[in-house]
Amino acid sequence: MKKDTLLTHAGRTSPYFSGSVNPPVYHVSTVTFPTMAAMADAQGDHLNSFYYGRIGTPTTMAFEEAVAAAEGGERTIALPSGLAAIAATLTAFTAPGDHILVSDGVYGPTRTFCQDILKKNGVAVEYFHPLAGENIAPLFKPNTRLVFCESPGSLTFEMQDIPAIAAVAHAKGALVAADCTWASPVFFRPFEKGIDISIQAATKYIVGHSDAMLGTVTTSAELYPQIKTTAVKYGYSVGAEEAYLGLRGLRSLGARMKQHQENGLAVARWLQGRPEVAHVLHPGLPDDPGHPVFARDFLGASSLFGVILEPYPEEAMVQMIDSLKLFSLGFSWGGFESLIMYTTPGIVRTTVLWNADGPTLRLHVGLEDPEDLIADLEAGFERLNAFIY
Ligand SMILES: Cc1ncc(COP(=O)(O)O)c(C=O)c1O
Known part of the structure; x- marks a missing residue:
């Protein structure tokens, strides 16, 4: 399917919508169950089911399904802002004692999160020249777990050679995450360029009307549980109106x-x-x-x-x-x-x-x-x- 067709149809399969073109805005905290067995089943399938408002609703799930299709990834999690998506990624895929490489061209608050939170959590953060390309190789250490890119760079707009950086990172056993907000899912296909985790500040082009804060993290089915469970532990939750506005923005x-x-x-x-x-x-x-x-x-x-x-x-x-x-x-x-x-x-x-x-x-x-x-x-x-x- 071509991108414009996909943006029109993705995320419209939910049985909860009763045929309406757009999903209802589910204002919900409590979800009730007819039996204890149904409750246990829903909680057991915690990556897919709808059992408590904070974990996700049919509205957020429709938005996530549509973004995953638009990004060309397997699973997406919606988060309350672009920065929350960045923070959730950086914490989900690192642990104390790890080393990460971050492009010197990243959005300022991404750097502030690295400096003020990640370092305090025992993660060593090293910045690399945005134009490093394959020359990033000597910066890897045995404990380098993640490379974080943003192309073009915030404010300075340098283009990163992401396929070259990803080839080196994967050879060294590290993941590549990238803030892909500039191009939106329309002008860049992150997973075809070697990115493992693609972040969108959906507040920007996806919402598109300057009226909602929203972020997304899209990745493989294999990596998704790591980001989802981290976000759940932090209590990150997306409002139904925001998810609705994100989905509406995606259509155009x-x-x-x-x-x-x-x-x-x-x-x-x-x-x-x-x-x-x-x-x-x-x-x-x-x-x-x-x-x-x-x-x-x-x-x-x-x-x-x-x-x-x-x-x-x-x-x-x-x-x-x-x-x-x-x-x-x-x-x-x-x-x-x-x-x-x-x-x-x-x-x-x-x-x-x-x-x-x-x-x-x-x-x-x-x-x-x-x-x-x-x-x-x-x-x-x-x-x-x-x-x-
Ligand atoms: C490149 C980039 N990434 C992430 C963000 C953060 O998005 P949000 O404001 O939704 O937290 C911004 C916001 O300006 C941005 O410019």
């Missing part, structure tokens, strides 16, 4: 991603031609250093990318951003609306120095008409230049 994900890609590239290309811009960090652009890896491994580009401005003073950049009408200031991305943010990647990198001379911005291009977005940025640049001249 294919169409939205195509438009995000087109709009993002239109704005990125226009920015490349502007004298105020030193560099556009977008692996979908043919002259981006990560483009060959992007073209080999990805099926398309999302609409989140970086822009390094010429060395304007920070106050000028602030004036520009504050003047924008269509790009709102916001920490998130992946919704239908355009967003902009001032970023400081240098303070969250350890293996490489981030030497941008000018201010660095992150843009999320929404589903507005790109001509309007370009006009908004053009007016913003006028404001930027007015500050100087």
Whole structure:
């Protein structure tokens, strides 16, 4: 089945739906049973059954089934946020005394979790250069259990050679987990590229409307019990409304991603031609250093990318951003609306120095008409230049 067909049909097989196209929103904590035997059966089949609201409901299960199909994995667990999905993965697949390798390009709070929680749990965390590829090999130790990737990197957008990293990791007996949120399940097939555990901050493109927090971890049937039982022990639980919104977002994900890609590239290309811009960090652009890896491994580009401005003073950049009408200031991305943010990647990198001379911005291009977005940025640049001249 092609991806768009799959996104339309996956997760609609549950007998609980009575033929409705969408699942009911199950607001439930207590599930009751007619007999003690039925209760024991449900609890005995704890990876699949519906026996207590915290463990999962028919709504969360429908969402999980659909995400597993979209990601090309065997099982998915829904978690209350993208960060919860990252934290559950990092704790489920490590133990005290283990060593893990984490890309230096990961999302800031992933690093904070490693520094403040994993290390306290006795796990040694080492950061590797995002462009290491097969050169990651010398960093492995006999106790290296997991490699954590994110491609392209948060804020800096470097493309990782995931198949090369995965080949080394598997030869050394380690698992590969990756935050695959940027491409969404539409533009990247994690399990065909050597990833064992794929994470989505479903809050972003999957939900797609900036109105719910949600995360997913997708993996094989073999590894799934490890993540599921860890999440259950922590008490992680996903609200029925959130699961419903995630599933609803998934239905239009294919169409939205195509438009995000087109709009993002239109704005990125226009920015490349502007004298105020030193560099556009977008692996979908043919002259981006990560483009060959992007073209080999990805099926398309999302609409989140970086822009390094010429060395304007920070106050000028602030004036520009504050003047924008269509790009709102916001920490998130992946919704239908355009967003902009001032970023400081240098303070969250350890293996490489981030030497941008000018201010660095992150843009999320929404589903507005790109001509309007370009006009908004053009007016913003006028404001930027007015500050100087
Ligand atoms: C790449 C990436 N991964 C994970 C997350 C965390 O997702 P959530 O905000 O749902 O916890 C974010 C949030 O910005 C992100 O940008």
